[in-house]
Amino acid sequence: MKPAPLFETAVIAGVGLIGGSVAHGLRGRFLARRVIGYDANSDALRTAEALGAIDEARATPGPWLNGADLVVLAAPVKALPKLAADLAPHLNPKALVTDVGSVKGPVADALAQLGVRNFVPGHPMAGSERGGVEHASAALLENAIWVLTPTDDTPLPALSRARTLVEHLGAAPVVMPPDAHDHLVATISHLPYLASLALTHMVARDERLSLLAAGGFRDLTRVASGDPRMSRDMVVENKEALRAALVRFRRELERLEADLDAPEELLAAAHEGKRTRDSLPVVKRSLLPPKFDLVVAVPDRPNQIGAVTQALGAAGVNIKDIEVLAIREEGGAIRLGLESVEDVASARTLLEGLGFETRGR
Numbered sequence: 001m002k003p004a005p006l007f008e009t010a011v012i013a014g015v016g017l018i019g020g021s022v023a024h025g026l027r028g029r030f031l032a033r034r035v036i037g038y039d040a041n042s043d044a045l046r047t048a049e050a051l052g053a054i055d056e057a058r059a060t061p062g063p064w065l066n067g068a069d070l071v072v073l074a075a076p077v078k079a080l081p082k083l084a085a086d087l088a089p090h091l092n093p094k095a096l097v098t099d100v101g102s103v104k105g106p107v108a109d110a111l112a113q114l115g116v117r118n119f120v121p122g123h124p125m126a127g128s129e130r131g132g133v134e135h136a137s138a139a140l141l142e143n144a145i146w147v148l149t150p151t152d153d154t155p156l157p158a159l160s161r162a163r164t165l166v167e168h169l170g171a172a173p174v175v176m177p178p179d180a181h182d183h184l185v186a187t188i189s190h191l192p193y194l195a196s197l198a199l200t201h202m203v204a205r206d207e208r209l210s211l212l213a214a215g216g217f218r219d220l221t222r223v224a225s226g227d228p229r230m231s232r233d234m235v236v237e238n239k240e241a242l243r244a245a246l247v248r249f250r251r252e253l254e255r256l257e258a259d260l261d262a263p264e265e266l267l268a269a270a271h272e273g274k275r276t277r278d279s280l281p282v283v284k285r286s287l288l289p290p291k292f293d294l295v296v297a298v299p300d301r302p303n304q305i306g307a308v309t310q311a312l313g314a315a316g317v318n319i320k321d322i323e324v325l326a327i328r329e330e331g332g333a334i335r336l337g338l339e340s341v342e343d344v345a346s347a348r349t350l351l352e353g354l355g356f357e358t359r360g361r
């Protein structure tokens with residue numbers, strides 16, 4: 001018996017960096033039988049299909065959406081309310097609907113007004129300055145904190161399904177109200193973005209400054225390379241919380257300026273900064289490159305994992321790493337970390353010959 005996936009049909013609306021990463025995770029970990037991509041941009045859909053992120057592409061909303069039991073809204077924050085309004089008339093009332101937007105208050109309000117049921121606002125705390133499905137990867141979401149921000153309208157079973165989805169994608173759900181989330185990300189994500197703009201503006205008109213810019217400057221300003229319009233919209237959507245964070249930031253800068261004449265105070269601030277930075281949790285991802293991974297569906301029969309490892313051992317394929325991805329009552333999947341792309345190809349042929357279903361990344 002094949003393992004039953006968590007979802008029959010998942011729709012990813014906005015197949016870019018994050019939507020594409022969710023799609024890869026759903027397909028790669030056998031969490032959905034079918035993944036449909038919906039996007040305003042036909043190039044994004046074509047690329048998503050070519051990269052194996054989605055099984056099927058759709059460019060217009062319609063009755064086909066009624067077959068989805070999971071809908072993930074993954075367009076830029078500013079586009080989310082209109083996207084939800086376009087899809088809402090066709091959604092199955094039983095579908096779990098979630099989003100991945102960087103600001104939660106506005107989208108939570110918009111979906112409440114639309115009366116979308118089973119909506120659980122969400123935000124994976126992982127990403128990159130490089131957008132687009134071509135940069136998407138299931139590994140991006142692995143071990144990431146993924147905030148879920150239920151509202152008074154969110155049914156508890158929907159929250160529980162959203163938690164299960166996040167966990168099966170390999171991330172760690174953290175639940176809090178939308179406004180608490182928006183205040184926290186103002187400080188740890190949106191303020192750093194504005195700070196990166198301020199720093200880059202200071203070197204923009206002086207070639208000598210950019211010539212000398214080394215690792216420190218690059219580390220501090222990486223997020224300035226993100227999509228300008230999307231980043232602008234993200235910070236504007238959260239401007240009230242961001243203003244409060246800016247007030248505190250200015251105060252911090254003024255204190256540090258004053259401490260230039262009080263070296264002991266400055267040393268204490270430097271120690272505190274080092275302690276805080278050094279104790280930030282490190283997000284552990286797979287040590288092996290994802291291209292050496294093979295995910296194998298494990299049916300609900302005795303000794304199936306043993307059958308996989310024995311077959312590979314007998315064929316001389318070395319398993320460097322093994323991870324149980326989603327073992328439920330009906331079976332699940334295991335991720336094998338192998339040594340080379342050639343090993344992935346031979347393991348795939350061997351295991352498929354034995355009747356196992358496999359997915360590479």
Ligand SMILES: NC(=O)c1ccc[n+]([C@@H]2O[C@H](COP(=O)([O-])OP(=O)(O)OC[C@H]3O[C@@H](n4cnc5c(N)ncnc54)[C@H](O)[C@@H]3O)[C@@H](O)[C@H]2O)c1
Pocket residue numbers: 013014015016017018019038039040041044074075076077079082083100101102103123124125126127128129130131132133227230234
């Ligand atoms: N980039 C990050 O680091 C990051 C991290 C966490 C969350 N997010 C959030 O994820 C969401 C997507 O960001 P991304 O980085 O994946 O962006 P992206 O630009 O890579 O992808 C966005 C996709 O949405 C599509 N799109 C835009 N408007 C649409 C519409 N009206 N209808 C359908 N499709 C539409 C685009 O064509 C594109 O394919 C945003 O809400 C962002 O706030 C981003």
Ligand SMILES: O=C(O)C(=O)C[C@]1(C(=O)O)C=C[C@@H](O)C=C1
Pocket residue numbers: 101102124125126127128129188189190223
């Ligand atoms: O570029 C990265 O590494 C990110 O994780 C991007 C980042 C962030 O500020 O940390 C940016 C916006 C998202 O909402 C979440 C994450």
